[in-house]
Amino acid sequence: MDAVAVSYPPAAPSSLSRTLHKWGLLLGVIGAVLGFLLGYFLGGLGFTDTNSNGSNIQILLAYSLSAVGFLAGMGFFNRLIGSLLGRRPPTPADEAFLHGEGAGLSRYFRLTVDHKVIGMQYVVMILFFLFAGGLGAMLIRGELLSSQPSYVTPESYLTLVGLHSVIMIFMASAAIIGPLGNYFVPIMIGSRNMAFPRLEALTFWLLPPAGLILLSSVLLGGFPTGWTGYAPLADQSVLGMDAYLVAFGLIGLSIMLSGLNMITTVITMRAPGLRFTKLPIFVWGVFITSWLGLLAAPVLASVILMEVFDRTFRAALFVPAGGGTPYLWENLFWFFGHPEVYIFIIPAFGLIMEMLPVFTRRPLWGYRVAVGGMLGVGVLSFFVWQHHLFVSGIAPALRPFYMFSTEAISVPTGIIFLVALGTLWRARTRFTVPMLFVGAFLFNFLIGGITGVFLSDVPADFSLHASYFVQAHFHYTIMGGEVFALVGGLTYYLPKMTGRKLNERAGRRQFWVMFIAFNATFLCLLAVGMLGMTRRVISYQPELQGLNIAASISAFVLGASLLFWLGMIIWSLILRPALATQKNPWESLGIEWQLPTPVPTYNFDTVPVAWSLPYEYDTGQPAAVPGRTQPALAGGTPT
Amino acid sequence: MPQRRRNLINIIAATWVLLAAAGDIALNSLPLPPGSATDIAGSETQLIRILAMMAWPIFLAVVAGLVFTLWVNRVAPAAAEPGAAALRGNSRLQTTWIASSTTIVLGLAVFGTITLANDTTVPAVAHAEPNTPLEVQVIAQQWYFTYRYPSFGGFESAHLVIPADREIEFHVTSLDVTHSFWFFAAGVKADAVPVHDNSVDMQPLKIGTYRIECSELCGIWHGSMSDDNAQIVSAGDFTTWAQQQQQLDAPIMKYLPPYSHTYVPAPGVYGS
Numbered sequence: 001m002d003a004v005a006v007s008y009p010p011a012a013p014s015s016l017s018r019t020l021h022k023w024g025l026l027l028g029v030i031g032a033v034l035g036f037l038l039g040y041f042l043g044g045l046g047f048t049d050t051n052s053n054g055s056n057i058q059i060l061l062a063y064s065l066s067a068v069g070f071l072a073g074m075g076f077f078n079r080l081i082g083s084l085l086g087r088r089p090p091t092p093a094d095e096a097f098l099h100g101e102g103a104g105l106s107r108y109f110r111l112t113v114d115h116k117v118i119g120m121q122y123v124v125m126i127l128f129f130l131f132a133g134g135l136g137a138m139l140i141r142g143e144l145l146s147s148q149p150s151y152v153t154p155e156s157y158l159t160l161v162g163l164h165s166v167i168m169i170f171m172a173s174a175a176i177i178g179p180l181g182n183y184f185v186p187i188m189i190g191s192r193n194m195a196f197p198r199l200e201a202l203t204f205w206l207l208p209p210a211g212l213i214l215l216s217s218v219l220l221g222g223f224p225t226g227w228t229g230y231a232p233l234a235d236q237s238v239l240g241m242d243a244y245l246v247a248f249g250l251i252g253l254s255i256m257l258s259g260l261n262m263i264t265t266v267i268t269m270r271a272p273g274l275r276f277t278k279l280p281i282f283v284w285g286v287f288i289t290s291w292l293g294l295l296a297a298p299v300l301a302s303v304i305l306m307e308v309f310d311r312t313f314r315a316a317l318f319v320p321a322g323g324g325t326p327y328l329w330e331n332l333f334w335f336f337g338h339p340e341v342y343i344f345i346i347p348a349f350g351l352i353m354e355m356l357p358v359f360t361r362r363p364l365w366g367y368r369v370a371v372g373g374m375l376g377v378g379v380l381s382f383f384v385w386q387h388h389l390f391v392s393g394i395a396p397a398l399r400p401f402y403m404f405s406t407e408a409i410s411v412p413t414g415i416i417f418l419v420a421l422g423t424l425w426r427a428r429t430r431f432t433v434p435m436l437f438v439g440a441f442l443f444n445f446l447i448g449g450i451t452g453v454f455l456s457d458v459p460a461d462f463s464l465h466a467s468y469f470v471q472a473h474f475h476y477t478i479m480g481g482e483v484f485a486l487v488g489g490l491t492y493y494l495p496k497m498t499g500r501k502l503n504e505r506a507g508r509r510q511f512w513v514m515f516i517a518f519n520a521t522f523l524c525l526l527a528v529g530m531l532g533m534t535r536r537v538i539s540y541q542p543e544l545q546g547l548n549i550a551a552s553i554s555a556f557v558l559g560a561s562l563l564f565w566l567g568m569i570i571w572s573l574i575l576r577p578a579l580a581t582q583k584n585p586w587e588s589l590g591i592e593w594q595l596p597t598p599v600p601t602y603n604f605d606t607v608p609v610a611w612s613l614p615y616e617y618d619t620g621q622p623a624a625v626p627g628r629t630q631p632a633l634a635g636g637t638p639t
Numbered sequence: 640m641p642q643r644r645r646n647l648i649n650i651i652a653a654t655w656v657l658l659a660a661a662g663d664i665a666l667n668s669l670p671l672p673p674g675s676a677t678d679i680a681g682s683e684t685q686l687i688r689i690l691a692m693m694a695w696p697i698f699l700a701v702v703a704g705l706v707f708t709l710w711v712n713r714v715a716p717a718a719a720e721p722g723a724a725a726l727r728g729n730s731r732l733q734t735t736w737i738a739s740s741t742t743i744v745l746g747l748a749v750f751g752t753i754t755l756a757n758d759t760t761v762p763a764v765a766h767a768e769p770n771t772p773l774e775v776q777v778i779a780q781q782w783y784f785t786y787r788y789p790s791f792g793g794f795e796s797a798h799l800v801i802p803a804d805r806e807i808e809f810h811v812t813s814l815d816v817t818h819s820f821w822f823f824a825a826g827v828k829a830d831a832v833p834v835h836d837n838s839v840d841m842q843p844l845k846i847g848t849y850r851i852e853c854s855e856l857c858g859i860w861h862g863s864m865s866d867d868n869a870q871i872v873s874a875g876d877f878t879t880w881a882q883q884q885q886q887l888d889a890p891i892m893k894y895l896p897p898y899s900h901t902y903v904p905a906p907g908v909y910g911s
Contacts, residue, residue, distance in 0.1 A: 155859050226856050232833070233816040233858060235909040320834035321904050326817050327832070366728035369737075391819065392830040393811075393837030399755060404748040414740040417701060418733065422726065424708045431713055439709060446701055450694045457751040460690060462828050463673045463683045466819060466854040530672050530687075532823040534854045537862035541850070 017078060018097060024110040027073035032209065035069025036062045056242050057312050059220070063246040067209045074111045074205055079198070098197075101601045111205065113197035116599055118204050119183025120497060123490070125204075126179055127566065129171040129211060130483070136164030138559050141552040147542045157538040159222025159240065166214055166227045166244065170251050172478055173293075173340065174207065175486050176347035177258065180493055181286045185262065187592045188280045190271025190611070190624065192602045195264040203258040210250035217243030226536055228337070231318030231329040235310050242311065245304050252300040252336075255343065259293030262286055271624070274611045280590060280623070281364060284371050285350020288378040289343050295382070296339035303332040330392060334385040342381040344478050345445075346374055348485035349416050352438045355492055356423045357615040358588045359435040364615050365422030369415050376412030380405060390461045399458045406456035413449055417442065432586065433507035437488025440515045444480025448473060451526065469529025472522045480518060487514075487565060495582035499597045500572045507568065514561040520554035589622045590614040658696040666691055673826045676849065676871065678842040680826030686754055693743070772806035772840065775799070776898070779811070779818035779831035782860035784851065791881045793898035794888035799851060799869040802877035803843045811837040812901050815908040819855035822869065830855055836900035843871045 020027065042065075043058030071077070079090070090098070099114040100107025107117050108124075139160055143152045152160065182204075186194055194200045217223055221238035229248070234241055266279070266287045279287070307329070309315035316322025318329045357364050364370060386394060386402040420442055429435060451473040454460050464470065495501045528547045533540050540548070584593040591614060595603065614623035666688050675681040776787040777799075786796045799822075801807050811820045813831035821828045824847075829837045852865035872880070896902060 149862075154862060158856070158859065158861070224856070224858050228856075230817055230856065232909050233856070236816060236858070319909055320832075321906070321909075325834075327835075363727050365726055366733055369728070369733050391828045393832055393835055396755075400748070400752040403751050403755075404745075407744045407748050407751075408741075410744055411737060411740045415733075415737065418736045421701070421704055421708070422728070422732070424705070425726070426708055426712050428712050429709055431709075439705065442705060443702065446698060450698055453694065453747065454687065454690050457686060457690060457747065459679070459683050459751060459754045460686050462679070463687070463823070463826055465828055466821075532672060532821075532850070532852075534821065534852055534862075536856050537852075539862045 017082075021075045021078070021097075022106065022110060024074040027075075028070045028205075029073070031069035031071075031073030032066040033069070035065035035067070035072075038069075039063070039065035056239055059239050059242050060246065060308060060312065063213050063243065067206070067213070067246070067250060070209050071202070071205060076111065076198070076202060076205070096601070099193075099601050111201050113193070113201050114601055115182050115186050115194050115197065115200060116497075116601075118200055119179050119181075121204055122174060122178035122182060123497070125207060125211075126171055126175050126486075127569075129167050130175070131562070131566065132211075132215075133164050133167035133171055134559055134562060136160055136167065138556065140164060141555040143538065144540075144548050145552050147545045147548070148539050152538065154538050155224070156222065158224040158226075158536070159218060161536050162223050162226050162244070163214070163217070166248065167211070168478075169227050169340070170207070170211065170214070170247075172344045172482055173251065173255055174258075175344070175482060176351055176489060177262070177286055177289055177343075178204070180282075180351065180489055181262065181347060183497060184493070184592050185283055185286050186265065186269065187595065187599065187603055188283050188590065189266060189269060190274055190591065190604065190608045191265065191269035192604060192607075193269075194261055195269055196261045199257055199261050203254045203261065206250050206254040206257075210247045210254070213243050213250070214247035217241075217247075228333060229307070229329075230333075231307060231310065231326055232320075234307055234329075235319055242308075245308055245311075249301055249304040252297045252304065255293040256297040256301065259290040259295075259297065262290035263294060266290075271607050271611065272609045273624075277368075278611050278613050278623075280354060280614055281367065281370055282347075282350040282354035285347045285353075285374055288374050289346045292339045292343050292346070292378055292381060296336045296343070299332055300336040300340075303329065303336070306332075327389075327392070327394075330389055331385070334388045335382075337388070338385040339378075339381045341474065341478065342377055344482045346377060348441065348482045349374055349377075351485050351489045352441050353416070353419060353423075354590070355434050355438055355488065356420060357617060358492075358586050358590075359430045359432060359438070360423055360427035361430070361617040362423065362427055362615070363613065363617065364419065365425070366415075366419045367613060367615075370419040373412040373415030373419070376415070377409060380409045380412065384409060387456055387461070390458050391465050403456055403458050407453060410449060410453060417446070433502070433504060433511060434488040434492035434586075436508065436511045436515075437484050437491065440511070441481055441484045441488065444476055444484060444518070448476030448480055451476060464529065466535055467529040468525045468533045468535060471535050472525035472529055475522050475525070480522070484515075484518075487562075490569075492586065494569070494573075495585050496592060496597060496599070498573055499581040500576070501582050501585050502568050502572050506564075510561055510564050510568065514558060514565070517554045517558035517561055521551050521558055524548070524551035524554065588614075589616060589620070591623045594622050594624075655696050655700075658699060659692050662695040663688070663692045672823070674824055676824040676843065676845040676847065677826060678844060680824060680841075681844070682754055682757065683826040686751070689750070690747070693747075772808040773802065774808045774810065775801060776900075777809055777811040777820045777829075777831065778814060778902070779820060779853065779857075780814040781816065781858050782853070782864040784818075784820065784853075784864075784866065787898060788881060788884075789898045791885045792889075792892065793895065794881075794885050794892070795895065796884060798866060800877060800880055801843055801871055802874045803846050803871050804874045806840060806842050809839045809841075810900055811839070814902055814904050816857050817855050818853045818857045818864070820851070821854040822849065822851050824849040828854060833904050834901045846871050846873060 039062035040058050043055065043061040098112065100112040100117050108121055112118065139152070143150060143157060182200060217240035220240040220243055222240040223237055223244045225234050225237065225241070229244060266283060306317045310317050310319065314322070317324045318326055320326065353364060353370055383405045384402060386398060387406045390399060451469065455464055455470060455473060491502050491507060524547045528544050531544060533544050581597055583597050591608065608624040611624045612621065671684050671688055673680045673683055675684060774789050776789065778785045778787065786799050787793055809827065809829065811829040811831045812835060813833045815833060818831040819828060820831055825841055825843065827839050827841055829839045831837065849869045849871070850865060850867050851869045853861060857864065
């Protein structure tokens with residue numbers, strides 16, 4: 001927060017409110033329990049249960065109020081209640097307390113509005129859910145070693161599939177924008193914080209309750225629908241479905257609010273002289289993604305609410321016998337669902353293009369077309385959702401349009417490849433671990449993109465739709481794309497965030513194992529899909545068992561390589577406190593690397609004013625030097 | 640155009656054609672799914688082959704470019720030497736790239752639309768007798784398919800049997816949640832949606848026994864909703880079988896709902 005001189009009577013910091021705040025996490029848990037009990041009690045008061053599967057009004061109210069109780073305990077409503085009671089506005093000292101200044105490690109365990117603390121909180125949460133979802137994947141691959149059910153019942157298999165997919169969707173929608181976007185976007189635009197710091201904290205703290213509610217669905221019988229939640233199957237399901245609905249609703253709310261906050265921050269908080277034409281490419285990626293989140297997630301929230309009405313009040317919006325239609329769910333869900341997958345991947349585009357100039361030691365080749373490419377992907381993503389419905393019985397006349405719009409997305413995506421290849425072309429590339437991941441991203445995403453063209457073609461889709469080909473296709477884009485970019489990006493940025501660099505030699509070995517195991521797994525799965533294996537089945541054709549065993553074994557190696565990576569992080573960050581603090585190990589010109597490590601609470605003492613793109617490796621001129629005013633750089637007139 | 644650039648373009652074009660041809664020869668020796676058991680399966684196989692033939696040189700070119708430029712100019716990770724000359728872009732190359740990818744995409748879309756139009760219209764050429772399509776209804780419910788033959792009094796069968804010499808018109812519907820009728824070898828996939836009639840036409844070509852499965856998640860036993868005993872038989876066998884079934888089913892016909900393209904789901908299937 002900018003320290004604006006406001007004259008309020010100097011008041012002693014209220015020790016009670018600070019104590020409450022410090023114990024926020026504990027109070028949050030108590031609040032969640034109380035909220036749960038209150039909801040459960042209210043839901044039992046004279047409501048007639050309309051769902052034969054149990055009292056889902058009770059469970060929905062209990063979950064919703066426990067989320068509210070958690071946020072209240074964390075202290076999200078303290079300021080609101082304080083101003084209703086006529087308390088004085090927060091002083092700069094209060095703000096510094098809220099930013100966790102001087103609080104040490106404890107600031108990571110309470111409501112803190114410093115974007116860097118929130119970024120680190122995201123790192124931990126993303127890793128937790130990446131490995132929780134990964135455990136699900138391992139169990140699924142273990143089960144598919146045999147073509148008939150072995151150690152999992154068909155019912156728990158579907159719950160396993162559903163949990164793996166929703167956890168991963170949840171993780172992937174925040175994987176890059178959460179840790180790296182929150183941490184670095186304000187710094188990259190020369191700001192001292194986000195536009196709405198409390199809202200930023202809220203978007204993070206909505207997610208732990210969402211994750212726990214989702215996991216708790218196991219106690220309520222799970223849910224059989226996968227992440228797509230198709231109605232009317234969802235209408236039919238047991239109470240675990242309500243956990244899915246509340247959790248996904250909270251995730252949607254978080255995506256929406258985070259989008260709003262990022263958009264406002266990038267538009268209003270840029271330092272003087274930093275025009276949109278000089279924005280680092282990663283900030284562009286986050287900015288475009290935020291628009292997608294802001295526009296698509298409300299559709300998710302409303303369709304979730306409609307399903308809640310269907311299940312509790314028998315609204316029959318998706319039940320044909322009552323006048324509704326399953327197509328309503330399919331269209332609304334995918335209207336959110338397709339932009340959602342670009343919410344995963346556009347930050348990854350931005351991230352790899354941010355890293356490319358650093359390791360090739362030259363400017364990004366075609367900055368403007370790269371921005372255009374990401375914009376094109378973002379805009380087109382809203383016009384392709386019906387390719388998920390090619391075989392659903394939609395009017396056949398609609399198919400050619402969606403086939404064309406889907407194939408058209410490969411044009412802006414191709415631009416990203418052109419920019420990457422142009423930047424790499426005959427450059428003296430430094431083969432660091434992040435650079436290896438950039439290369440793997442390009443390779444994997446190329447396969448993901450090409451298989452996508454097969455699926456966009458309607459007649460070919462008649463054969464490939466809903467098969468393992470689709471499954472392998474999106475794992476190529478999201479796991480091979482986004483997760484590889486995330487691993488590379490964290491390897492690149494952890495030295496700035498923590499002052500510790502991961503071991504280069506171990507990282508190199510980990511990379512090759514991960515890259516080869518990933519491709520072995522999903523090439524096998526592309527093949528079983530072409531040979532006619534349906535997604536989400538526990539039993540399959542015995543003749544496909546060989547390929548499935550190969551895929552499973554490679555998947556176990558892939559899982560082990562990621563565990564090893566986690567071990568590397570723990571080793572460097574926690575077990576080796578004696579390691580030297582890193583300031584700028586990659587010799588990057590980005591402004592985030594010109595700051596001291598650890599980055600001070602308010603980032604900059606004075607706002608930097610003169611900017612160029614941070615890729616001027618031929619002159620070695622950084623984007624701007626923080627902390628002091630610089631003479632105007634070429635083309636960077638302060639405004 | 641300078642001679643050097645023209646040579647380069649010629650080399651690229653020739654390599655491209657060679658790679659595509661090599662890819663096509665390789666693909667021809669593979670039994671590409673879904674095969675050629677029906678007319679639309681044949682055209683899907685053809686389309687997948689053409690897409691693969693086009694995608695293969697692009698894939699190879701990008702990977703080769705990537706590996707070449709990374710390998711040839713690599714330096715040690717910690718090397719401190721300055722970068723190569725700064726290139727900020729090349730608008731002619733960018734325009735060419737965008738224009739050519741747009742052209743490829745437009746071509747693919749037009750080609751796909753033509754294939755689609757051919758698949759979904761009944762061919763104008765006269766068939767062997769009888770040339771009217773045979774209507775077969777596919778009724779999905781948790782967790783099996785039932786088939787009805789309206790031209791034989793609307794009898795029901797637990798296995799699909801169709802004749803090889805006639806156009807078949809599938810009418811797919813569901814009695815509870817959304818399923819999907821996937822006749823893999825026939826290249827047919829159609830969602831079964833309650834109170835909705837989803838229709839697909841196709842012409843069987845190869846007599847044999849095939850697999851049918853459900854490809855839309857439909858509840859606990861989704862993985863077991865398959866049948867390895869779907870048959871394409873000769874016209875004579877089919878008529879014999881159908882008449883036999885019709886007679887067998889005659890006593891129970893009055894208990895079945897009258898034939899219709901959609902049915903109202905029974906109360907209680909969504910939990911009440």
